[in-house]
Amino acid sequence: MNIASATQSASGASIRISRLEKRFGAVSAVDGVDIDIAAGEFIALLGPSGSGKTTILMSVAGFEFPTSGSIHVDSEDVTYVPSNRRNLGMVFQNYTLFPHMSILDNVAFPLKMRGLRAAERHARAEAALATVRLAGYGHRRPNELSGGQQQRVALARAIVYQPRVLLMDEPLSALDKNLREDMQLEIKRLHAELGITVIFVTHDQSEALTMADRIAVLKDGKIQQIGPARQLYERPTNLFTAGFIGEMNFVGVTVESVGDNVSVTLPWGETWRLPATAAVEPVAAGEAAVLAVRPERLQLGAGSGGQVITVTLSDIVYAGAALLLIGRLPDGTEMRARIPGASQLCALAPGDVASFTVPVEAMLLYRGSRR
Amino acid sequence: MKPPADRGSLALGAYVYAVLAFIIVPLVIVIPMSFSQNDYLAFPPSGFTLKWYSEYFDSRQWRAATWLSVQVALLTALCASVIGTAATYAMIRGRSRLVTAFQILLIGPIIVPHIALAVGLYLFFQTIGLSGTIPGFVLAHTVLTLPFVVFTMAAALAKVDANLEAAAMSCGATRFQAFRLVTLPLVLPSLASSALFAFIISFDEPVVSFFLSGVRQKTLPRRMFEDIEQNLTPVIPAIATLLIVLSILILLGAHVLRSRSVTR
Numbered sequence: 001m002n003i004a005s006a007t008q009s010a011s012g013a014s015i016r017i018s019r020l021e022k023r024f025g026a027v028s029a030v031d032g033v034d035i036d037i038a039a040g041e042f043i044a045l046l047g048p049s050g051s052g053k054t055t056i057l058m059s060v061a062g063f064e065f066p067t068s069g070s071i072h073v074d075s076e077d078v079t080y081v082p083s084n085r086r087n088l089g090m091v092f093q094n095y096t097l098f099p100h101m102s103i104l105d106n107v108a109f110p111l112k113m114r115g116l117r118a119a120e121r122h123a124r125a126e127a128a129l130a131t132v133r134l135a136g137y138g139h140r141r142p143n144e145l146s147g148g149q150q151q152r153v154a155l156a157r158a159i160v161y162q163p164r165v166l167l168m169d170e171p172l173s174a175l176d177k178n179l180r181e182d183m184q185l186e187i188k189r190l191h192a193e194l195g196i197t198v199i200f201v202t203h204d205q206s207e208a209l210t211m212a213d214r215i216a217v218l219k220d221g222k223i224q225q226i227g228p229a230r231q232l233y234e235r236p237t238n239l240f241t242a243g244f245i246g247e248m249n250f251v252g253v254t255v256e257s258v259g260d261n262v263s264v265t266l267p268w269g270e271t272w273r274l275p276a277t278a279a280v281e282p283v284a285a286g287e288a289a290v291l292a293v294r295p296e297r298l299q300l301g302a303g304s305g306g307q308v309i310t311v312t313l314s315d316i317v318y319a320g321a322a323l324l325l326i327g328r329l330p331d332g333t334e335m336r337a338r339i340p341g342a343s344q345l346c347a348l349a350p351g352d353v354a355s356f357t358v359p360v361e362a363m364l365l366y367r368g369s370r371r
Numbered sequence: 372m373k374p375p376a377d378r379g380s381l382a383l384g385a386y387v388y389a390v391l392a393f394i395i396v397p398l399v400i401v402i403p404m405s406f407s408q409n410d411y412l413a414f415p416p417s418g419f420t421l422k423w424y425s426e427y428f429d430s431r432q433w434r435a436a437t438w439l440s441v442q443v444a445l446l447t448a449l450c451a452s453v454i455g456t457a458a459t460y461a462m463i464r465g466r467s468r469l470v471t472a473f474q475i476l477l478i479g480p481i482i483v484p485h486i487a488l489a490v491g492l493y494l495f496f497q498t499i500g501l502s503g504t505i506p507g508f509v510l511a512h513t514v515l516t517l518p519f520v521v522f523t524m525a526a527a528l529a530k531v532d533a534n535l536e537a538a539a540m541s542c543g544a545t546r547f548q549a550f551r552l553v554t555l556p557l558v559l560p561s562l563a564s565s566a567l568f569a570f571i572i573s574f575d576e577p578v579v580s581f582f583l584s585g586v587r588q589k590t591l592p593r594r595m596f597e598d599i600e601q602n603l604t605p606v607i608p609a610i611a612t613l614l615i616v617l618s619i620l621i622l623l624g625a626h627v628l629r630s631r632s633v634t635r
Contacts, residue, residue, distance in 0.1 A: 061537075084544055098538075098539070110543050113548070
């Protein structure tokens with residue numbers, strides 16, 4: 001029996017989460033969340049702790065029942081179906097292998113629960129172990145395996161009965177960095193191979209950005225933004241996402257006028273004219289707004305095609321591929337710049353005043369004020 | 372060169388040895404007395420005989436009392452370990468706000484003086500006709516031994532990751548299957564050890580048994596007290612010696628079981 005035939009018939013299911021709400025007493029852990037997940041999609045739920053990402057996952061898994069709202073898997077309402085009858089694969093943060101069983105019995109456990117006979121169970125468990133590149137480890141005990149191997153066994157156990165959905169609750173956070181990157185690739189490969197729908201909970205944004213087709217950013221039980229990595233990174237739809245995903249510089253400004261262009265006054269009195277597309281959220285004249293720009297979009301030196309700022313440098317950090325320059329704007333706001341090609345910059349020292357060009361198309365304008 | 376003598380640690384050492392001696396001396400006295408040829412309890416013993424052991428094993432009354440105690444202790448071990456494990460599981464995994472109250476109720480019998488419990492149970496069992504019956508003894512002893520089961524099982528269950536059961540359920544196991552196939556095997560050594568404790572506590576429990584024993588239904592400890600009042604022959608140290616051996620075996624068994632659960 002080869003790997004393909006063990007896993008071929010599995011294909012992803014679509015999932016629809018509608019107006020999901022979960023309250024614990026007075027606290028809303030999940031507050032009106034809607035997510036439509038296409039069959040075979042890899043979606044990451046990303047947010048700080050307490051954002052409700054795990055509660056959403058547990059509701060899909062059937063370990064939490066929502067206060068209101070519904071969850072459909074392939075148009076079947078599973079909102080209140082017990083977890084053992086949902087046929088979903090699940091991988092937990094801390095491996096959760098059964099310590100008193102061999103690796104093979106661990107992987108075969110879901111098949112045993114489904115009444116398969118021992119011979120077939122073991123054959124399919126072996127095939128699943130081969131899928132996660134652990135063929136021949138079946139006779140060992142969980143405590144004889146490394147953390148990464150244990151998590152791969154947990155993965156094998158979750159896919160052995162060919163579920164149409166795979167749920168993962170921070171599966172890589174217990175692993176060290178190198179292993180984590182290996183496992184990210186491993187999981188991506190499995191996803192591509194099996195065509196299974198994946199919901200992946202993480203608080204690690206780089207993990208979410210590299211692995212998922214789409215990312216749902218959560219805060220306080222609400223979805224802040226949902227979209228592909230590129231969209232989230234290049235045009236975050238609100239201040240939270242802008243600050244949460246990647247590095248971002250923020251400058252508080254006052255809106256002067258709104259029209260074909262948006263005019264804003266900077267804290268040191270200068271007025272800039274931005275294209276109307278810079279305003280991610282609608283802004284009104286006279287109101288406070290926040291100008292955001294990614295550190296890697298700043299260009300060293302006064303150039304054209306943007307606005308020029310002067311920064312008093314306080315730190316110059318060599319970071320391999322790029323040089324990180326940290327300094328302050330005339331009003332004291334911190335400004336970071338990541339400049340590739342470090343060799344030409346060795347002349348700069350802390351205390352120097354450097355000019356940077358901010359390209360017009362790199363500017364994003366949000367309503368409100370920062371902090 | 373020797374390190375300077377520390378008076379504090381010398382005193383502590385002396386104290387520890389004194390305590391150990393205090394614990395061991397009764398055993399050292401009782402065991403030789405059980406082989407004494409005197410017809411009454413005397414120390415130092417004289418001669419050597421096994422007749423007190425044969426008197427114990429030949430007596431129908433002693434055998435009846437022992438058999439009753441064995442039955443009661445076995446049933447108590449069964450009831451206490453099953454109820455205690457279920458209750459502890461509810462306390463450790465449950466989310467109810469009543470958990471603290473529940474805990475106090477379960478641990479209570481350790482704090483309440485046994486004599487108070489015995490009087491209460493006596494009056495109550497007398498009215499409902501459980502006094503002097505096996506179910507009566509088992510009920511009373513189960514209450515007394517539950518705290519020991521709860522302590523042992525709480526330590527064992529707290530070490531089992533609750534997510535293991537969640538993982539089992541996500542694999543298709545029902546809640547009960549998850550408990551039976553995952554959690555139970557992991558706490559089995561502790562469960563067996565707490566059942567052994569319940570057995571030995573019930574087997575030589577004197578106070579409550581004293582009140583609940585009827586004219587015919589007497590547990591071994593109760594029968595021993597009667598014998599002390601009436602005869603005071605070396606049969607008592609002979610039985611005591613047997614009980615000591617039994618206790619040591621059970622404690623060793625419990626120790627082996629617990630160290631097995633630790634290495635897992």
